[in-house]
Amino acid sequence: MEVDKVLAGDSFFTTRLNDVIGWSRKFSIFTYPFVTACCGMEYMSVSCSHYDIDRFGAGLPRFSPRQADLLMVVGTISQKLAPVLVRIYEQMTNPKWVVAFGVCTCTGGFYDDYATVQGIDTIIPVDVYIPGCPPRPETVLDGLMKLQTKIQKEKQAV
């Protein structure tokens, strides 16, 4: 690969390229907030200055799935909305990650009924689950850090 040669030539650096890419990816997460319900308030709280998600490099929401790395599914997903969410996920470019934000997206929560998707992992793959109804901003930041750890450890596709 070209980057390989430019950065390192034949030195030790090649073995660490995976880490460098992971490091840069984990601190430049562009989120796509798919906000459908009350958890959105906590998302706003996390985004704003008190909790400041920008400290973790995830402060820039992109409102087009084509420009985003991280799909944050925030709030209850109804059966009628399910195909829309899947379409959004399919529109995102690789590499991409998904966070299930709040208990409704994790398992359906207390909406154990005919109208609600019982966990978004039944329709799209999920990387990190953040439980809570709604989750505290600290929980969200904890989830985000777990995602960063996961991104760092991944085999980076380039």
Place this chain on the structure above:
Amino acid sequence: MEQNEIIRSIREKISNDVLGYHSYRGDDTIIVRRESIFKIMKILKEEFHFEMLIDICAVDFFGQQPRFEVVYHLNSLSQKMRLRVKVPVDDGEEVESIVPLWQIADWLERETWDMMGIKFANHPDLRRLLMYEGFVGHALRKDYPINRRQPIIKPKHEYR
């Protein structure tokens, strides 16, 4: 049984179609025959000046005959008066659509069809409103299993 002025005059007009009535605490209610609902609603709109259709809903009296009751809520802005019209319907029977009288009845009747499975004859486009196409059964019926899982719809490629 209590009855006030408006119910008395409605009964004089359409006595054959009224199955029952009451005005308990200002809730003016008439119960009418299913076959003549369109005619009655037309009379109520044009002659009794109930210009506004507030809501259409249905009640499931599971185990009784007839099983359902479709409930229409009317409002008269000019007379400052409300009226409730109930229609007993059994499972599988159709009620005449009142979309020609009130446009809003379109979505209200679709919702009633979606949730309760009551068909409205001559409705222009009787599709589900709240649930998706492919949903099996009607969710607010008393015999709908509380834990039933429906197939999750796959995204269609032609979906716009």
